[in-house]
Amino acid sequence: xxxxxxxxRTGELEVAEVPAPRVLAGCVLVRIAASLVSAGTERxxxxxxxxxxxxxxxxxxxxxxxxxxxxxxxxxLSAVSAVRSRLDQPTALGxxxxxxxxxxxxxxxDLKPGDRVACAGAGFAVHxxxxxxxxxxxxxxxxxxxxxxxxxxxxxxxxxxxxxxxSEAKLGESVALIGLGLLGQLTLQILNAAGCRVIxxxxxxxxxxxxxxxxxxxxxxxxxxxxxxxxxxxxGHGVDCVLIIAETPSxxxxxxxxxxxxxxxxxxxxxxxxxxxHRKLYYEKELNFRVSRSYGxxxxxxxxxxxxxxxxxxxxxxxxxxxxxAFVQLLADGKxxxxxxxxxxxxxENALAGYDLISGQQAEPFLGVLIQYNIEKKQEPRRLGLVAxxxxxxxxxxxxxxxxxxxxxxxxxxxxxxxxxxxxxGMCATSGPRARSxxxxxxxxxxxxxxxxxxxxxxxxxxxxxxxxxxxxxxxVRAIEAGKHVFCEKPLCLTEQGLQEIExxxxxxxxxxxxxxxxxFAPMAQRMKEFLRxxxxxxxxxxxINAGRxxxxxxxxxxxQGGGRILGEVCHFVDFLSFISGSAxxxxxxxxxxxxxxxQDVVASIEFADGSLGTISYVCSGDRGYSKERAEVxxxxxxxxxxxxxxxxxxxxxxxxxxxxxxxxxxxxxxEWKVFSECIRNSGPALIxxxxxxxxxxxxxxxxxxxxxxxxxRVTADRSNQMYAPLVS
Numbered sequence: 041x042x043x044x045x046x047x048x049r050t051g052e053l054e055v056a057e058v059p060a061p062r063v064l065a066g067c068v069l070v071r072i073a074a075s076l077v078s079a080g081t082e083r084x085x086x087x088x089x090x091x092x093x094x095x096x097x098x099x100x101x102x103x104x105x106x107x108x109x110x111x112x113x114x115x116x117l118s119a120v121s122a123v124r125s126r127l128d129q130p131t132a133l134g135x136x137x138x139x140x141x142x143x144x145x146x147x148x149x150d151l152k153p154g155d156r157v158a159c160a161g162a163g164f165a166v167h168x169x170x171x172x173x174x175x176x177x178x179x180x181x182x183x184x185x186x187x188x189x190x191x192x193x194x195x196x197x198x199x200x201x202x203x204x205x206x207s208e209a210k211l212g213e214s215v216a217l218i219g220l221g222l223l224g225q226l227t228l229q230i231l232n233a234a235g236c237r238v239i240x241x242x243x244x245x246x247x248x249x250x251x252x253x254x255x256x257x258x259x260x261x262x263x264x265x266x267x268x269x270x271x272x273x274x275x276g277h278g279v280d281c282v283l284i285i286a287e288t289p290s291x292x293x294x295x296x297x298x299x300x301x302x303x304x305x306x307x308x309x310x311x312x313x314x315x316x317x318h319r320k321l322y323y324e325k326e327l328n329f330r331v332s333r334s335y336g337x338x339x340x341x342x343x344x345x346x347x348x349x350x351x352x353x354x355x356x357x358x359x360x361x362x363x364x365x366a367f368v369q370l371l372a373d374g375k376x377x378x379x380x381x382x383x384x385x386x387x388x389e390n391a392l393a394g395y396d397l398i399s400g401q402q403a404e405p406f407l408g409v410l411i412q413y414n415i416e417k418k419q420e421p422r423r424l425g426l427v428a429x430x431x432x433x434x435x436x437x438x439x440x441x442x443x444x445x446x447x448x449x450x451x452x453x454x455x456x457x458x459x460x461x462x463x464x465x466g467m468c469a470t471s472g473p474r475a476r477s478x479x480x481x482x483x484x485x486x487x488x489x490x491x492x493x494x495x496x497x498x499x500x501x502x503x504x505x506x507x508x509x510x511x512x513x514x515x516x517v518r519a520i521e522a523g524k525h526v527f528c529e530k531p532l533c534l535t536e537q538g539l540q541e542i543e544x545x546x547x548x549x550x551x552x553x554x555x556x557x558x559x560x561f562a563p564m565a566q567r568m569k570e571f572l573r574x575x576x577x578x579x580x581x582x583x584x585i586n587a588g589r590x591x592x593x594x595x596x597x598x599x600x601q602g603g604g605r606i607l608g609e610v611c612h613f614v615d616f617l618s619f620i621s622g623s624a625x626x627x628x629x630x631x632x633x634x635x636x637x638x639x640q641d642v643v644a645s646i647e648f649a650d651g652s653l654g655t656i657s658y659v660c661s662g663d664r665g666y667s668k669e670r671a672e673v674x675x676x677x678x679x680x681x682x683x684x685x686x687x688x689x690x691x692x693x694x695x696x697x698x699x700x701x702x703x704x705x706x707x708x709x710x711x712e713w714k715v716f717s718e719c720i721r722n723s724g725p726a727l728i729x730x731x732x733x734x735x736x737x738x739x740x741x742x743x744x745x746x747x748x749x750x751x752x753x754r755v756t757a758d759r760s761n762q763m764y765a766p767l768v769s
Contacts, residue, residue: 041420042388043168044411045130045473053392056130058472059489060420061172065146066348068173070159071417073188075137075167076196077409079222079398129449130473134167136160136195138181138188140415147348148175156181158194158368160335160360161345165195167391167411170420172470175348176338179364183372189385189410190371193226193378197367198335198360200226203310204234205358206332207281211235214279216270216300218293219286219311220247220259222407225381227283227310228254233375239273241266246405250380263296270300278302283332284309291316294329298322308332335360342593347600381408388413423488424472426479436501436721437462440494440524442515443506444469444478452506452529452556453482455709459717465500468493491515495522502720505529509608510601513538516553520545525720527713529556531611532737534603539737552726554716555733559612560619561708561715564688564699568673568680569620571690575675578651579621582672583613585657587640588664604744605640606658611740613656614646615728618736620673623650625739625755630746633661644743656743 041060046053063069141155151157159165161177181191200223209215213236217224220242231238232255240251240259248259258269270279282297284307291314297307298321306328309315322329337351338344338359344351351359358366370376383406386394394409396402439462441448456462466486469475479487488494494503495518503519505512505528513533519526520542532555533539546553559565572579587605596602596609618624625646633641640660647653671682678692685707688699715727735755742753 041169041472043166043473044133044388044391046133048129048131053133053395055389055391056473056476057424058168058476059422059424059487060170061470061472062422062489063143063145064172064470066148066175066346067145068141068148068151068157068175068178069143069145070137070139070157070171070173070178071142071415072137072139072159072169072171072413073415074139074192074413075134075165075411076192077167077394077398077411078135078196079406079409130477132163132166132168132471132473134411135162135165136192137165137167137171138191138194139171139413142170142419145172151175151178151180156188156191158191158364160195160198160364167388168472169388169413169417174346176345176350176359176361177364179361179368181368181372186368186371188415189382189412190378191368192410193381193408194364194367195335196223197226197230197370197376198363199223199310199332200230201363201367202334202336202358202360203227203283203285203308203332204230205336205363206310206330207283207306207308209234209236209281213237213281214239214257214270214274216266216279216282216297217241217251217256218266218282218284218297220244220251221285221287222381223310224285225251225254225407226376226378227285228256229376230370233370237273239266239269239279244405247407250407254377254380266296267300274302278305281306281308284313285311286313287311288313290314295321298325298327301325301327304328306330336363340593342595342598378408382410383407384409386411422490423486423493424476424479425486426476426484437525437717438465438500439463439502439504440465440497440500441467441478441484441504441506442469442491442494442511443508443529444471444474445506445508447529448506449478451709452504453478456504456713457482458710459713461721462713462717466494466497491518495519495524501525502527508595508601509534509603513542516542517545520549520551520553523549523551525552527554527556527716530609531555531603531607531740532733534607536738536741539734539741543734546730552716552719553730553733554712554719554726554728555615555737556712557612557615557619557728557733557736558708558712559616559685560728561711562685562706563708563711564682564685564701564706565616565619565708567688567699568671568682568690571680571692572620572673572675572678573622575678575692577621577623577675578648578653580674581617581620581652581654583617583654583656584670585609585613585659586662586664586666586668587658587660588662588668589660605660606642606744606747607740610642610644610656610658610743611736613658614739614743615732615736616671617646617652617654617656618648618732620671621648621650621652621654623648623652624732624735625649625654627752627754628739628742628746629752630743632747642743642747644746646739 043058045056137159158179159173164173215236217240220240237257240256242248248261251259260266278301282301284293286293293313295318303325308330310332337356343349391411464484467479467484468488468491475487502525505515626649627647630644642658644656667684673680681689685705686701690697739755742755746753
């Protein structure tokens with residue numbers, strides 16, 4: 041299918057051919073009939089993307105600080121690689137569209153194929169022939185007299201409605217609008233429908249004239265005249281509220297608003313404007329200044345938007361979804377007419393001409409710019425063939441990849457690609473653009489949005505899983521049942537039930553299963569292990585992780601998708617201590633800081649079968665600028681210290697040997713894949729026995745159990761009933 045994409049590195053736009061999306065749970069597939077180009081939002085995105093690296097850095101000093109911290113912690117080359125990986129990802133443009141439902145996802149009961157809907161959401165209601173939209177970002181079009189082109193304005197209409205609600209404008213009140221662009225024109229009509237008297241200001245004459253035709257009480261292009269009009273039509277008191285819908289870094293609009301609004305009036309910033317308020321007038325009039333956030337309550341709440349958890353109407357009357365529904369109802373009732381706002385229409389094949397228009401490359405006035413699609417087309421394919429890399433056409437290891445996230449793109453696939461004996465056959469991602477971008481960059485034979493294409497492809501004998509954590513168990517079992525070797529980036533799974541299902545499938549299979557416990561394969565870790573082997577155990581081990589905070593709504597913190605940071609990340613360090621000691625964990629006890637809400641800042645004590653003792657301090661409250669990982673191991677007359685996989689100190693009988701890596705870390709990703717590939721080609725034994733993988737996974741689950749129970753938890757498995765039962769010591 042065709043979709044408009046933008047390069048994050050250069051800002052270059054293209055209408056690309058990408059695999060059509062697959063419907064996800066809680067979502068519907070919509071064949072798009074029309075989508076609206078947002079001149080303000082999308083032009084700003086294009087302008088930022090087209091900047092060079094220095095200009096981007098000046099625009100986002102916060103990101104520059106993050107890069108410098110990564111250089112200090114991981115090395116220059118590692119930081120450069122991470123930045124390049126992020127810039128290689130395409131951006132899907134668009135956030136307001138309308139079309140016809142073609143397929144329903146699990147959990148959707150109030151929509152059916154054939155329903156006409158309006159769609160919202162950046163990353164969802166994109167400029168594409170087919171889109172996968174979460175239910176809460178959809179509004180059913182209530183009447184056949186509402187065309188798709190009109191319904192394509194719904195997202196912007198919801199923004200306007202929420203701005204009006206934020207202003208508390210009431211029947212008969214006078215309202216001033218600063219900015220009469222597309223959003224301002226929609227706001228004007230909504231205020232008219234609410235019985236308000238509107239005075240408008242815009243610097244462009246044609247927009248002021250259009251507002252007059254659309255029912256504004258008075259309009260002007262002059263600030264001084266605007267002040268006079270606001271006083272004249274408010275009996276000299278000033279307007280009841282002002283909505284600022286301009287886009288400018290200047291703070292002029294917010295201070296102009298303070299001059300024309302009445303005592304204790306309300307000023308609402310809907311557009312992106314400067315916010316340096318002159319205190320004098322705001323103080324003297326005791327004004328109420330507000331910022332209107334997007335479409336309304338629910339926006340930026342992943343539980344609402346992506347999981348469909350609605351807010352009770354008795355507590356939140358107007359969510360973003362209900363604002364969308366209100367707008368399409370206004371269209372159906374004839375209270376809003378968007379036809380006069382449409383100035384240009386472009387077919388999807390010629391969509392780039394629309395961006396030339398909004399970017400100013402064509403000296404032509406515009407307002408509403410629509411992209412049109414052929415809604416009569418048949419279902420688009422979910423698999424796109426590409427030109428495969430020829431160098432490994434006869435390789436014994438032929439990889440099908442599931443997942444196209446930052447780790448897969450920036451670390452995992454580059455490591456796999458360095459193995460000349462591995463062929464990158466196909467890759468799957470829920471996002472068609474990401475799948476195509478990654479597949480094209482690294483020479484995969486095909487890309488798809490349907491994981492069944494990976495399992496059923498006879499040319500693929502190895503499945504690499506780099507998806508979100510909650511999918512791992514199911515995908516491992518599916519791949520094993522399809523007769524594939526499996527490499528799963530950690531964790532193996534999130535639950536004991538998932539672990540049981542994997543054990544059952546693996547017990548009946550003839551394949552290799554590897555988990556991405558890469559740290560044990562790092563060159564410095566291998567040297568550390570060899571050094572300690574001479575001393576012999578048991579050991580006293582301490583692994584400190586300065587992990588840094590993640591946003592509260594990050595998917596790893598989501599107990600359903602990521603499982604939390606212990607299950608998702610601490611498994612790495614359990615495996616590392618098992619590797620160093622050469623022994624399996626048998627008991628754990630965990631304590632956490634009382635201020636931690638996501639089970640993140642914890643200290644886990646682990647007892648191993650050979651008597652070794654290990655402590656894992658996993659901390660998220662520290663400064664990211666400091667080193668991330670430090671492992672200290674004490675044995676018989678020896679000490680080994682590994683710091684961030686960039687320095688290693690080995691001390692025995694007072695003699696110290698050191699190794700340093702100045703430019704980059706090597707956490708073992710390349711070596712990890714090399715040994716896994718050799719196991720497949722040579723039918724050799726697994727480098728990490730399956731029993732060790734199970735033990736590390738179960739111990740990590742027990743760390744969470746101990747944190748919740750406050751007790752010591754035994755890492756044992758009761759095989760008699762195939763259920764794992766914690767034994768309290």
